[in-house]
Amino acid sequence: MDKSKIAAQFIQAIPHARALGLALTEIGDGVSVIEMPYAEHLVGDPKTGVIHGGAVSALMDTCCGAAAMSHPNSPSGTATIDLRIDYMRPATAGQTIVTRAECYNITRSVAFVRATAVDDDTNNPVAMATGAFTVER
């Protein structure tokens, strides 16, 4: 079975990803795209309906991990070593958040990944992330 298929099934097999309503739409060659549809239970500010930063980090973390795993030089699993997220603006209430992550470098032990999250206004990122992931052997 090819690695992309395994990764896609892996996302579906993650209980927390299911609880967040995540959907993997693209994966392969160190790139992954995951969507998080708007949901009431993920709101951080009830006055504005803006999604909580924590839910955005969970989306970013999953997407970066999937990108690391899908890299041709990655043999199998991965775990997050560290992840930094910059929040540029609140996501617009009611809109799906789409994250694209890219594993731009991989060594024998570490995968380096960056990601960008956008809503409908794709020219103005909601958040950006950079992280280091383990390469499990």
Next chain:
Amino acid sequence: MARKRPEPVQVIKQRRDAALSALVHGVPYINFLGIEFDRRGDELTAILPYDDKLIGNPMIPAIHGGAISGFLEVAAVIGLSWATLWDEIERGELDADEIVKGHLPRLPKTIDFTVDYLRSGLPRDAYARAKVNRSGRRYASVHVEAWQDNRERAFAQATGHFLMPRRDG
């Protein structure tokens, strides 16, 4: 001496706990993760009770890194917000009853947040405490540590910067 008699300790304690509970439970995402806060004076401990929906890797099993960072961010934001509110309540500038009635103060906004994953999160309850290292009028810097069975063995830590809500007046 016409000094006003202080309120009974239980009344003050109950009002503070109710204000904290209103602040925490007013946020849907906090309720989704099931996070609660334990208060001892001005010190807060965030508690993430174990739940199957927090699992990231069912094979180990381990808590999802995203659930951990969400927990740490909630602990940081509420810890920072409560530290500010506590001072205002103590100085008499803010009435805890107003928060209980649903006049919730605006929460600080996360500018950036960096999480270190030190060891995998086991399928059991997790705890976190935030330390406000700098709290200015506009910006704040907060460090937070999370552990499970052993306080000395943190399984994750994070540092974040926050934009403080504007105060009226």
